[in-house]
Amino acid sequence: QTAQTNWGELIRAAATNASLKHAYWPEIERVVAEQIRSARMGLGKGAWQLFVEDGEMKMYRREVEEDGLVVDPLKATHQVKGITGRELCHYFFYPEYRYDWEGTLETMNIVDKIAEDTILFHQIHKRIWPAAQRDATFWSHLTHVPDEENKSEDSPHMWATVNNSVELPSHPPNGGKQVRIYLTIILMGQTIISPAAKGREIKRDDITCKITYCAVVNPGGWAPSSVLRAVYKREYPKFLKRFTAYVLEKTKNLPIKL
Ligand code: 18C
Numbered sequence: 001q002t003a004q005t006n007w008g009e010l011i012r013a014a015a016t017n018a019s020l021k022h023a024y025w026p027e028i029e030r031v032v033a034e035q036i037r038s039a040r041m042g043l044g045k046g047a048w049q050l051f052v053e054d055g056e057m058k059m060y061r062r063e064v065e066e067d068g069l070v071v072d073p074l075k076a077t078h079q080v081k082g083i084t085g086r087e088l089c090h091y092f093f094y095p096e097y098r099y100d101w102e103g104t105l106e107t108m109n110i111v112d113k114i115a116e117d118t119i120l121f122h123q124i125h126k127r128i129w130p131a132a133q134r135d136a137t138f139w140s141h142l143t144h145v146p147d148e149e150n151k152s153e154d155s156p157h158m159w160a161t162v163n164n165s166v167e168l169p170s171h172p173p174n175g176g177k178q179v180r181i182y183l184t185i186i187l188m189g190q191t192i193i194s195p196a197a198k199g200r201e202i203k204r205d206d207i208t209c210k211i212t213y214c215a216v217v218n219p220g221g222w223a224p225s226s227v228l229r230a231v232y233k234r235e236y237p238k239f240l241k242r243f244t245a246y247v248l249e250k251t252k253n254l255p256i257k258l
Contacts, residue, residue, distance in 0.1 A: 007032075007033035007036050011029055011033055011143050015117060016117050024118070024166070028141050028164075031164045032162045035162050035186040035214065036188065039160070039186050039188045039212045048075060049063075057237065060074070069220075071217070073215070074213075074214060075212070076211075078211040081204075081205070082205070082252070084256060085188070085189025086144065086159045087189075087209075087250075088189035089144075089159040090142075092243070095110055100246060101243045103239065103242065104126055104235060104239075105126070106133075107123065108122075108123045109123070117142045118141045120166070121137065121138055121140060123136050123138075131228075132177070132221065134219070135178035136182070136183055137166060137173075141161070143161075145160075146158075158188065159190075160187065161187050164185075165183050181219055182220060186214050191210075194207070194208075204251075204252065213240060217232075
């Protein structure tokens with residue numbers, strides 16, 4: 001997969017008909033393609049600074065402010081033994097698991113289930129003193145893309161879930177007591193199978209999930225920069241550790257889903 005890869009085409013090939021027919025589809029395709037492309041890009045020169053390192057988990061950020069608000073982009077990489085990219089994205093995407101692992105959540109509402117692979121959400125998050133409580137409306141899309149470099153029969157697939165803010169007339173911003181945040185997030189997982197497993201049944205010990213998680217969250221309204229940076233420095237690592245531990249626990253006795 002090169003810079004020339006037509007991600008749009010690959011994403012379309014994986015999508016359900018109900019998603020393809022929906023008015024949001026052109027935007028979903030564009031944003032998902034863009035997120036996959038940038039998630040797969042290396043860290044490049046200079047701009048990203050490492051701010052958390054914990055075993056295989058590394059988190060980088062760029063300090064960016066827009067109209068006086070901190071919107072620091074985050075890029076995290078991790079490797080977890082024993083789970084697949086498909087399993088990772090499954091538990092991240094499907095709403096029935098969200099309260100189990102999402103520590104920032106107060107309430108989650110499914111506004112519309114557009115398709116098996118596209119859902120619209122309204123979420124209210126926990127309040128952090130002294131800032132106002134936040135909420136978000138976003139679509140979430142689950143996709144997978146075959147690995148072009150390895151077309152063999154057991155070719156590992158790359159899976160991704162992308163969450164992206166969208167305006168919903170049913171939930172106007174700042175209508176309630178919350179301040180609307182704007183987010184663009186991708187969680188991507190690629191399964192690496194140990195060569196030792198060749199010719200025999202694959203065990204959980206033979207698989208490693210290479211994870212990339214990228215997030216840009218605009219706080220939408222006033223929030224003290226120092227508090228905000230301290231909050232995400234604590235919350236992003238907490239999320240990625242807790243969530244991957246959750247997926248390991250949920251899948252440990254289940255057949256491997258590649
Ligand atoms: O990707 C994640 N979760 C997905 C499913 O829920 C989804 C949601 C992402 C939105 C996360 C932003 C929530 C911010 C709300 C405030 C935080 C409350 C913390 C409460 C602690 C008890 O894509 C996993 C998300 C992992 C957590 C990310 C935290 C990022 C913080 C960014 C700052 C946002 C504004 C903060 C408000 C002001 C604080 C001074």
